[in-house]
Amino acid sequence: ILSIAVFASGSGSNFEALVNQSRRQHWPEDITLLICDRPESQVLERAKRLGIPSAVFRPSDYGGKEAYEKELLTLLQEGGIQWILLAGYMRIVGSVLLKAYRWRIVNIHPSLLPAFPGKNAVEQALDYGVRWTGVTVHWVDEGIDTGPIIDQKPVLVEPGDTVEQLQKKIQFVEHHLYPAVVRKLLTGKILPPDAEQHGENKMEGLN
Ligand code: GAR
Numbered sequence: 219i220l221s222i223a224v225f226a227s228g229s230g231s232n233f234e235a236l237v238n239q240s241r242r243q244h245w246p247e248d249i250t251l252l253i254c255d256r257p258e259s260q261v262l263e264r265a266k267r268l269g270i271p272s273a274v275f276r277p278s279d280y281g282g283k284e285a286y287e288k289e290l291l292t293l294l295q296e297g298g299i300q301w302i303l304l305a306g307y308m309r310i311v312g313s314v315l316l317k318a319y320r321w322r323i324v325n326i327h328p329s330l331l332p333a334f335p336g337k338n339a340v341e342q343a344l345d346y347g348v349r350w351t352g353v354t355v356h357w358v359d360e361g362i363d364t365g366p367i368i369d370q371k372p373v374l375v376e377p378g379d380t381v382e383q384l385q386k387k388i389q390f391v392e393h394h395l396y397p398a399v400v401r402k403l404l405t406g407k408i409l410p411p412d413a414e415q416h417g418e419n420k421m422e423g424l425n
Pocket of ligand 1: 306338339
């Protein structure tokens with residue numbers, strides 16, 4: 219069976235939204251694995267409650283990123299994983315996974331990229347003083363939040379917003395946007411960037 223793995227490091231609210239929508243909407247592929255790099259993460263409790271098997275991988279237990287990702291790759295391949303969804307995974311994906319899953323890894327980022335890549339994007343946007351920020355879903359490439367953009371949604375920054383308040387608004391949007399985009403990927407309504415070389419239009423089906 220073909221399936222999906224979610225990678226997460228934090229609270230896991232996006233993971234839970236993805237799992238819930240995948241079940242509600244009967245996606246053609248199921249989320250069958252959670253990969254987490256922090257044993258203390260709340261996302262692990264969510265996985266338990268939702269009945270999704272999880273694996274904790276700590277890079278410090280392996281001799282560097284390549285060894286870590288090779289172990290991870292074996293597990294993913296054994297599990298028939300076709301897609302990797304990053305959902306608050308606070309690590310840069312390395313060449314082992316990128317090569318094996320070229321244009322099969324997607325990320326959600328809490329800003330309108332290319333503005334505010336990397337960590338603390340919500341704080342960065344507030345500090346800068348933008349009136350609008352938002353959410354981006356994009357393909358993962360070698361860079362930090364640099365891969366081709368799939369979809370975006372704006373979020374208004376209101377006067378007096380704290381990081382927590384703005385983050386809450388952003389996550390609300392994320393929980394709708396991410397599952398909607400993934401569903402389109404699984405049903406072929408959004409195509410990988412390399413499909414363009416064959417004359418196909420990746421923008422088709424975005425609306
Ligand atoms: C999400 O807002 C996600 O966009 C962000 O981390 C949060 C995780 O929340 N990701 C990044 O900042 C990646 N650079 P969650 O654990 O509740 O889904």
